[in-house]
Amino acid sequence: MDLRGRFSTATARAASRLGREPDTKRRWAARARVLLYVGVTCLLVWELYISEVDNLPTGLTVVQVAAIVILYGLGRWPVVAAALSIPLVMAELLIGVHPFSLTIVTSVVTTGVLIAVRPRPIGYVYVATVITILTTVQPTDLPLADVASWLVVFFVPCLLGEGVRFLSSSVDRIQRTSAAQLTRQRRDLARELHDTSIHDITSIIMALERAKLTGIQDPKVLEEIDHAIAIGRQSVVSMRGVLKILRAEDGSDRRSGTENVPAAIAAAAPTLQRALDDARASLERAGHSLQVHVEDHVDLPLPFSVRTALVRVIQECTANMAKYARPGAPCTVMIERTDVETRALFLNDAREGAEADSALSSGVGLIGVRERVEAVGGSLVVRHHDGRWIIQASIPTISSASEGQVERAAQH
Incomplete structure (x- = not known):
């Protein structure tokens, strides 16, 4: 046997x-x-x-x-x-x-x-x-x-x-x-994320709200606290969307989970314009100005996989700008779209001798972005030239019919 x-x-x-x-x-x-x-x-x-x-x-x-x-x-x-x-x-x-x-x-x-x-x-x-x-x-x-x-x-x-x-x-x-092993792994991962990340973020939000009640008078400090609370709440919402995706194959949601996964992914990721606005606000708080050059027709409907990948690229690259750009230096984001691909270019002057906080920099952010981009058939190039960090992402925009239907439904 x-x-x-x-x-x-x-x-x-x-x-x-x-x-x-x-x-x-x-x-x-x-x-x-x-x-x-x-x-x-x-x-x-x-x-x-x-x-x-x-x-x-x-x-x-x-x-x-x-x-x-x-x-x-x-x-x-x-x-x-x-x-x-x-x-x-x-x-x-x-x-x-x-x-x-x-x-x-x-x-x-x-x-x-x-x-x-x-x-x-x-x-x-x-x-x-x-x-x-x-x-x-x-x-x-x-x-x-x-x-x-x-x-x-x-x-x-x-x-x-x-x-x-x-x-x-x-x-x-x-x-x-x-499939059974994958379901167990997804369920275990969802449980750990819920019991650690969401609980910790919720505790941070509650601590910030208590700090506001202490009578802080500085408008700048209050603005930063409000921004941190808003980001925390958005993170909790996004994390719960991820948990729904992870539990989509669980037995309790087996009948409808697989059909709703693409829509859940699309809903969890912000729009392209929202990602750029958040990046600009975040960099301004860090003392940088963000110059955005986007073609007019780039806001045309994108496949959900392409939009999600592009939004995550923007979030990770602009977060790196806030950590590694030279103080006060301008940062640039250029996005253009053709019939077959969408290209994004990120430029910023590198801070000399900068050492990232090990608690805030895992060293795998760009690796994850590269994997996400390559998963949809794109490519990511990162290089340091003449004192500047240059990151270039290229993502094909040709998608399946199902992705297009999901994206159109999400936009309407």
Whole structure:
């Protein structure tokens, strides 16, 4: 049993390498149907050629052509095709079997498909029925030899069908196991984020609100406190949106979670203009001025994945400007959009000898931004030249139809 389990796992992993997308099996089934249609067409042409060359009886030609035509429906309705093929086998036996019987070929192919994609008993009942017809309609002097011969003939499609069934079930088992592990990891991560980050941010907001009640008179200090409270509240809202995304695959939300994930992601990320306004306000509080150069048509609807990636790039890069830019130096953001991509350029004078606070700088911010950009097919370039930090992001704007529908719905 252990050897079988290891073989099943190894086979499933090997098959999974053919495609890791959720619809991999459906795509391979579609390709198999196309291959079946091509093969059936070749058989049909071959049958018409043989009928003409060998001058076959009209009845036999009609039976064999009908058997081949049945194979066109085998990809989608294998049980119906199998039921229709049985009387054709009997008809050919009564008319006279051709040395190269395409009706038998139809039965062999049907057997493999039935066992592979339908409940196993259906395939074996079909095999037993066909062999019974082949050995009883026109019996010979050696009935046991005939049965053994036909069993050998049908053993090959049975074996191939069992192999495909075993491979498919192994892949399904691996996918179910992986999905269960991923669900547990997402649930654990959501719980930790809720119990740590959201609680801590909420505590900070409450501390700032208590500080306001102490009677602070300095307008600048009050402005900074109000800004910190607003940012904290927005962070809590965004974090709760992330928690909904993480729990979208949980059992309690399994029916509607997957459809709502794109909308939840789009809703959690601010708009492009909001991200630029927040960046300008944040840099002004840090003593910097932000120069923004944005093309007029950049605000046209963007795919949610592109908009989310672009907004996160703006947030991370402008946060780096506040930490690493030379005091009082202007910072520049330029965004342009073409028919195929959106480009963002960030420029600022670097502060000499600046050392970031280890508590505020993890060192992985730009790594995360690069991963996010590359996940949507873009690229991120970071370089230090002539005392300036230059970050350039390029994100393709060609998206799927579903992303466009989600984005339009979110905007309306």
